[in-house]
Amino acid sequence: MHDAETTLRTVDDRRFDKLTALIRREIGVRLPTSKRQMVESRLRRRIVDTGFTTLDDYMAHLFDHDGLADELDVIFDAVTTNKTDFFREPAHFEFLAERILPARRPGGARFFKVWSAAASCGAEAWSTAMVLADHHHEIRWSVLGTDINTRVIAQARRAIYPSEQLAPVPRHLRERYVMIGTGEMTGSCRIHPDLRRRVSFNRLNLMAPSYPVDRDIDVIFLRNVLIYFAPEDQARVIARLAGHLAPGGFFLVGHSESMVVDQPDLEQVAPAVFRKV
Incomplete structure (x- = not known):
């Protein structure tokens, strides 16, 4: 044998x-x-x-x-590969905080909506939520995270992570939005309830012909996923996602993926950042 x-x-x-x-x-x-x-x-x-x-x-x-x-x-x-980190490719979060959010008119009735379209274990969605919460007095916001992988979506909903995984989170955000585990939870952290109330996670297949998601999203993250798709599938997914962006909304991909975005209504405005025109 x-x-x-x-x-x-x-x-x-x-x-x-x-x-x-x-x-x-x-x-x-x-x-x-x-x-x-x-x-x-x-x-x-x-x-x-x-x-x-x-x-x-x-x-x-x-x-x-x-x-x-x-x-x-x-x-x-x-x-499915689920490599992710908190504040991965930090320039994107700086762009969100310094360029996108300041241009948002305060006091608007509509929510500022962000979609993490390949959310994995939730690190990208929670990182985004921390940035948005820092502007909570200016805007009303929500974050949606989706992924095909049921296991990582369950982890994202629990919002519990090993302490070392939170190391990339800027200290002032970690102090406000991360709870440190004690007792049997020593060595683990959990995202603060204030953020958990505004962030939701659902299972979604990017290859589906349509997505059950709002069509007025302000920012869509789809980073380090397109590299696994064939060119024709990349184009179809990008086109479908662009249809869910609000006019002037932003589409962010991984820094190695900028060249695959060839969508007529998306113009590049920064490295790996595109805006719907």
């Missing part, structure tokens, strides 16, 4: 290609053959939990024995 490591690598190429084509079609993530070992590694625990011995047996369960429907969310959670 082969050891588990060897057995897991005997997956049938045809089934693997079928799986990666499904993932690309459903959630847009491209997984070339070079990513095969990563996919196997991330699915290994699920294989064991479902009582199968090999990845090939698991694939047979998916495609030959009608097991796919029950496993889709688990597969999508396993293959």
Whole structure:
């Protein structure tokens, strides 16, 4: 009998290609053959939990024995990359605080709306909320975070993080909006309830033909996600998101992604920052 490591690598190429084509079609993530070992590694625990011995047996369960429907969310959670940090690419948060918010007319009746469209564990949404809360006396605001991954959305809703993960948060914001755990929660922090009341998280697939989101969003973050999509999927997602921006609204992508934004109604106004015209 082969050891588990060897057995897991005997997956049938045809089934693997079928799986990666499904993932690309459903959630847009491209997984070339070079990513095969990563996919196997991330699915290994699920294989064991479902009582199968090999990845090939698991694939047979998916495609030959009608097991796919029950496993889709688990597969999508396993293959999506959720690297994120608080105040990642800080220039964007400086742009929000110094350029976007000062131009916002105080006292307006309409909420200032921000959408973190690939929210992962919530670090981007909570970082944004801290910046907005610093201007709470000037504007009324809300933040929506969405992601395809059910596991990270659950973490974002809990708003509990290891203390070291909050290290990039500027000290004055950390003192106001982060609660330090004690007792059995020592080593953990939680976002302050004042922010949690204004931030919501929902599951959303960027490959869906339409999004159940308002069409007057002031700022949309979609950072470090487009790099995983094929060019034609990038264009479709950008176009759909642009349709949810208010006139003059801002669209922010990762600093390595500026070149993929080629949308007629979006003009670049700063590095990786675009405005709807």
